[in-house]
Amino acid sequence: xxxxxxxxxxxxxxxxGIRFSLEQDGMEVDCAYDGEEALAxxxxxxxxxxxxxxxxxxxxxxxxxQQIREFSAVPIVMLTAKGDDMDKILGLDYGADDYIxxxxxxxxxxxxxxAIIRRTGRGRxxxxxxxxxxxxxxxxxxxxxxxxxxxxxxxxxxxxxxxLELLMKNPGKVYSREKLLQMxxxxxxxxxxxxxxxxxxxxxxxxxxxxxxxxxxxTKWGVGYYFA
Numbered sequence: 001x002x003x004x005x006x007x008x009x010x011x012x013x014x015x016x017g018i019r020f021s022l023e024q025d026g027m028e029v030d031c032a033y034d035g036e037e038a039l040a041x042x043x044x045x046x047x048x049x050x051x052x053x054x055x056x057x058x059x060x061x062x063x064x065x066q067q068i069r070e071f072s073a074v075p076i077v078m079l080t081a082k083g084d085d086m087d088k089i090l091g092l093d094y095g096a097d098d099y100i101x102x103x104x105x106x107x108x109x110x111x112x113x114x115a116i117i118r119r120t121g122r123g124r125x126x127x128x129x130x131x132x133x134x135x136x137x138x139x140x141x142x143x144x145x146x147x148x149x150x151x152x153x154x155x156x157x158x159x160x161x162x163x164l165e166l167l168m169k170n171p172g173k174v175y176s177r178e179k180l181l182q183m184x185x186x187x188x189x190x191x192x193x194x195x196x197x198x199x200x201x202x203x204x205x206x207x208x209x210x211x212x213x214x215x216x217x218x219t220k221w222g223v224g225y226y227f228a
Contacts, residue, residue: 030047
């Protein structure tokens with residue numbers, strides 16, 4: 001069965017073009033044209049990815065992204081017409097996994113979708129399935145892509161989970177920001193290392209009792225990040 005994608009944009013011509021192209025690749029596509037409709041569909045259905053425009057009627061894409069993150073870790077790619085780096089970082093700060101700047105090439109969009117899906121749970125190889133990691137009260141289910149601390153489940157985005165999984169599988173090993181960007185986002189990712197810092201900060205806010213004094217994900221100053 002093909003992947004199921006939710007495409008959200010108030011420009012119907014863009015939605016039509018993306019939908020046609022993705023369906024040509026065997027994907028199932030749902031469409032929404034404002035923020036409220038997008039949020040309702042995200043609550044009602046299970047998607048492999050959400051393509052979410054920033055500028056939407058009723059609710060902004062950032063608001064939709066933030067609310068989706070309250071109940072789902074589905075990969076979210078922001079579509080933005082603005083080239084300003086702060087807008088892109090803001091999108092990631094709200095829980096997005098990636099961004100694509102308009103105008104875009106539909107082939108680039110499809111390549112990015114496939115690359116992200118490969119790196120998320122449904123694209124994992126069988127050798128990853130069923131594995132469980134436990135350290136210091138933290139329990140990470142590689143199969144179900146769930147994280148809990150002392151029995152309390154923590155809702156992570158796809159990228160936050162992948163960062164934590166990589167660090168947790170290699171405790172004590174320090175990864176530079178550049179290495180994490182390459183391993184988690186891929187060598188073709190157009191963003192820079194600030195993306196890693198944003199995700200580490202958000203991850204710490206969720207898993208650390210005192211984010212400024214992390215117990216799990218620590219910093220080796222001038223080198224990178226590691227799992228203690």
